[in-house]
Amino acid sequence: DVVMTQSPLSLPVILGQPASISCRSSQSLMHRDGNTYLSWFHQRPGQSPRRLIYKVSNRDSGVPDRFSGSGSGTDFTLKISGVEAEDVGVYYCMQGTHWAWTFGQGTKVEIK
Amino acid sequence: QVQLVESGGGVVHPGRSVRLSCVASGFTFSNCAMHWVRQTPGQGLEWVAIISYDGANIRYADSVKGRFTISRDDSKSTLYLQMDSLTSEDTGLYYCARDTPGSMDYWGQGTLVSVSS
Secondary structure, eight states: OOOEEEEOSEEEEOTTSOEEEEEEESSOOBOTTSOBOEEEEEEOTTSOOEEEEETTTEEOTTOOTTEEEEEETTEEEEEESSOOGGGOEEEEEEEOSSSSOEEOOOEEEEEO | OOEEEEEOOEEEOTTOOEEEEEEEESSOGGGOOEEEEEEETTTEEEEEEEEOTTSSOEEEOTTTTTTEEEEEEGGGTEEEEEEOSOOGGGOEEEEEEEEETTEEEEEOOOEEEEEOO
16 A cells, blocks of 8 residues: 655644645555545544645635645645644545555644 | 535444444435545544445455445435444544545544444
């Protein structure tokens, strides 16, 4: 299976400051159809995951534009331009290019 | 709006079986592939299985292959997961999720399965 490695695993941030999470895959996530199926999810305590980003950089409807995704091949990043209190929780990357689909370990974002 | 509501979880003895259900609403269920994903303390989020919109194509994670069966009843807009030969490693929160190409967009709230003697 493709191994997804996130860093850091814990990210204390100051309100209003930017934050960045890295996600690296053990194989290229470029699909033979030309798309790269890398998604980002946010999970608040006690809630189910909510998708923020799909195909590397496409924001889901209703996701604030302070969230952005980038990357290619095996190296991807989620950036929050200015962290707000509601952004706390755990962020996961997920690849949907190779079976079985796999998730990163999660990055816990908390307010410093 | 899209809603996915799981049920069927509970405490189960090792080696026994349980069937999870996921009732969908707010979209045309019969047009969509669906997934089961579980969240366990040890493994984090783990993709479990997918069934195509017509039920013709099914895939499983190696960890559940031969023990779990995903199915659907479009007349009831319901997704199922039959879980047999359960072990403690199957303990976790089980989510159903709607498929999009290479991803999942909507998730249910989850149903908890605890395998314990």
